[in-house]
Amino acid sequence: MKMKYIMLMAAGLACSTIVKAQKPENIIAAVGSPSNPRVPISWNRYYDYTALTELCKKLAQAHPDLIKLGSMGKSFAGKDLWVMTITDHKVGNPDQKPAMYIDGNIHSNEIQGAEFALYTAWYLAEMFQQGNAAVKTLLAEKTFYIAPTINPDARDNFIHKANSAHSPRSGLLPIDNDRDGALNEDGFDDLDGDGHIVMMRRKNISGRFKADATDPRRMIMVGADEQGEYELLGQEGTDNDGDGLVNEDGEGFYDPNRDWGWNWQPNYVQSGAYKYPFSIPENRAVAEFVLKHPNIAAAQSYHNNGGMILRGPGAIEDVDTYNALDARVYDALGKKGEELLPGYRYLVVYKDMYSVFGGELDWFYGGRGIYTFSNELWTNYSLYNKTEPDNNLAQAQQYTFDKDLLMRDAFIDWHPLKHPQYGDIEVGGFKKTYSRLHPGFLLESDAHRNMAFSVYHAYHMPKLQVTELEVKDLGAGLSQVTAVVANERMIPTHSSQDIKNSIEIPDVVSLSGGTAIAAMIVNNRDLNITTEQKRDVANIKVDNIPGNAYVTVRWIVKGGTKFTVNVSSKKGGQASKTN
Incomplete structure (x- = not known):
């Protein structure tokens, strides 16, 4: 009995030593990583749906001012499709900030996409809590909608049932x-x-x-x-x-990445297509979520494998959809991705791989005007x-x-x-967990690099600012009010695809403080060339605020001396200035 007591005491002392060694005063932080996270997570393993759900809930509970957890809908087998809304909820309305949508694991055997998406959520929340200035600024300005797995039924099939590295791709229909x-x-x-x-x-x-x-x-x-x-x-x-x-x-052999409502083709043309666009319940739930969140300006999906940063078009029939202006934005982001992700290549799906009809990234861009990448994770x-x-x-x-x-x-x-x-x-x-999936010791490293690429993409979503507000007295109680609205980031408030198809409503620049009697967009301020807006003159409609550029607007106003200009853009967020 005495020996048993001594052994228990020794075990207790050992545990207490381990706990003590993990206290903040016993740690020196490795740069770029959370040193004392509220939710410790091991990134050298893969989690099934139950574990992912538990981790999402723990993150939301530990960071209530940063993470709100909700469900986009149900899978075929009735599992919740979790999505985390991540932003500084104390600063602004999350659904009015430019947002990035991230998902993983649309193909059931491509499971590490869920860990990569979850790592992004964890890293942003924990680094914010640690006081990292860059992350705090990012989450004050932007919102992330992160859905770790959009195919949870088949994820559990891959993990818990007998499979090879290449099976299954689909869900359980x-x-x-x-x-x-x-x-x-x-x-x-x-x-x-x-x-x-x-x-x-x-x-x-x-x-x-x-x-x-x-x-x-x-x-x-x-x-x-x-x-x-x-x-x-x-x-x-x-x-x-x-x-x-x-x-x-x-x-259930079908391909969830052939089910989206852009250039969809039936199964005899596109192998793996199901009955009709969005006939798969998980994809339909994602589409409905995106439609309800017009502030989504950027998107990232995670697949495996091959080390690729992919953009559309998926098929040559859509080659004119991605016009030169949007291609320049994609190219700038993709080339940066190659720097951040050693061994990865920036590619165009139809040109560098094969034709894909009804793909997720094509619907996000073609149908919603959202700049979207699909990364093929893991490379030899x-x-x-x-x-x-x-x-x-x-x-x-x-x-x-x-x-x-x-x-x-x-x-x-x-x-x-x-x-x-x-x-x-x-x-x-x-084993099924080799050749397409990361070995444990490389999982966190690549998750971090892919997270950094997503953050870079998100950083370059629009950031609007009223940089100038000039008031000139015209006499007879009239004033000329001129405002310059700048977009300080690479991505415009409306992609060319958006403008071409009138996907989203124009940006609105509004004036208060007097009665607007005339409104115009200033095409050339030096030469005083303008385009008049004859209706609803207090609210000037702007088709687009280009990336790293500005627009100039002007009103003729009756009465008032103190004016406020407010800017509202679905994908560009809000901005305001008072003279």
Whole structure:
């Protein structure tokens, strides 16, 4: 009994030492990171829907003046689609500040997008609380709407059920992929019950593969004059319905990123499209949220993999949609992204990859005029911080990286199994959490860099200021009031796509303090060239306030000597000045 007491005391002292070591006075902050966060989160792992929900709630509870948690709607299985509204709620109306929307995990196996989005929310809140001046200014001026996962049903499928790194992409709507009359009938056959769908091989001297002499885990093709050792039988599984295909249906094969209402095409044109635009409930909830928040001026979605910063158009048919003025904004942001994200490339979807119809980023830009990027997270460049041009060497790096830096934790060693159709086989290969997903020690680093890119994008959303308010006495009780409204950031208050399609109402510059009897936009102040607005003269409508530029407006006013000019822009926010 005495020994047990001593052991308990020792354990208590050890715990107390650990707690004490984590007190603020025992820590020196690493620059650029929250040193004493209110919500400590480990960024070297992946969280299921329950854990993500708990973390979102903890962040909202710990930072009530910064984070408001709400639901955009329900998933097919009834899960809340959480969205955090992040801003300094003590300064201005969140829905009247220029806003950035961020989401992740639209494809269910591309799970790290949720962690990257959540990291952005956590970092902004904790650095604000720590007193970081840049973050405090950013959240005073801007709003972030962050939805960590917009496909929570299939996220949990990937995490908790047997899958490969490449499955599933979709959600859980009932689909008959092979048109045999059965819905989602096969699923994935996890022959050894380890939760990972890997590869099957069988010994065969007539096979085309052998074990790599440098790493026998790896299968390489034999030469023309060599004898083989194995035949590869494809991914782990069985043919449950006798159609000759293994694991072909999965659970609900469709592509949520082919469902959006811009250049949507049916499944026979665009593989993966569902019934009609926004027929998937999760996407419809996102679209409705965006429509209710016209202050969203920028957007970011997270996918994997390949290390790409993507913008539209998704298809060549939309090449004229992204005109030169908007392309310049995209190019400036994208090139900065390449600096912030080593190994990532700024690309145009249709030109540098393949055609996509009904994609999320095209709807955000084409349908709403919002400057939007889709980042393909994780790149093999991060393995050794260099580009490996040869595909064979790039594949070999997957094995050496696992051996040298992951202590062989990413590979399930080949082991024998009795297959109901193939007989004696072996199964083995990389886990579902390798090749497309970040290893733990690299997850936070890349999350931080992608967060910084989003912050840079958000920083350059419009910032309006009335920089000049000039009043001239015209006699007879009349005054000429001239105001200059500047946009101090790169992104205009209306994209060219917005202006071309009249997506959003014009910006409004209003005058109070006297009776406006005439109003005009000043095209050239030196030459006194103006365009008169004949109706509602107290409220001048401005089509756009360009990035890093200004507009000049003027009124002829009867009465008053003290005037106030107010600016209201859906995507540009508010500004005011009194003489």
